Amino acid sequence: MGTSNTKHCIFCEIVHGAGEASICFEDARAMAFMDIQPVNPGHVLIVPREHHDSLNEVPEDLALHLFHVALKLGPVVRRVARSSDLNLVVNSGEAAGQNVFHYHVHLIPRRLGDGFDIPLPFAGSPMPDRTLLDAMAARIISELRDPVRRVTRDTVAVA
Numbered sequence: 001m002g003t004s005n006t007k008h009c010i011f012c013e014i015v016h017g018a019g020e021a022s023i024c025f026e027d028a029r030a031m032a033f034m035d036i037q038p039v040n041p042g043h044v045l046i047v048p049r050e051h052h053d054s055l056n057e058v059p060e061d062l063a064l065h066l067f068h069v070a071l072k073l074g075p076v077v078r079r080v081a082r083s084s085d086l087n088l089v090v091n092s093g094e095a096a097g098q099n100v101f102h103y104h105v106h107l108i109p110r111r112l113g114d115g116f117d118i119p120l121p122f123a124g125s126p127m128p129d130r131t132l133l134d135a136m137a138a139r140i141i142s143e144l145r146d147p148v149r150r151v152t153r154d155t156v157a158v159a
């Protein structure tokens, strides 16, 4: 089951016991294992057993379950990694920096001065005029309200 599993997928191999991994959590729908190239010790990847390429394809209840697993693992990883801070990261799609196209959530313990960065606010972006922010918010509200034009999660048309 799942979506677009036509190519070789390293995370499917791990899920099916054919790939080497250091597994730290398993249940009926999800697994978590140590990232092979951790930002910091304790960097965990949470993956669905079922193959889905990216967040666009993951069924909502499964996406919520993975987040639930992340919430369960977060305090444990922080304790084990002796780190009070963490990033939960999802890279969904090539332009967003996804490299392994089996949906996954990164749980990354963080330390001051570790050199890793998700630079927000982005220094390359100016702060737009409030009218532009209001206009974008209004467009989103109108799409949410319009049952005809409302797109489903996997039918988003890119203008």
Ligand code: AMP
Binding pocket: 010, 021, 034, 035, 036, 037, 038, 045, 090, 091, 097, 098, 099, 100, 101
């Ligand atoms: P992303 O850029 O969000 O797709 O991240 C992919 C992550 O998967 C990277 O942090 C890699 O270090 C990690 N990774 C790739 N192959 C493996 C593997 N065989 N076992 C564990 N982690 C892996």
Ligand code: ZN
Binding pocket: 005, 009, 010, 011, 012, 013, 050, 051, 052, 101, 102
């Ligand atoms: Zn897969």
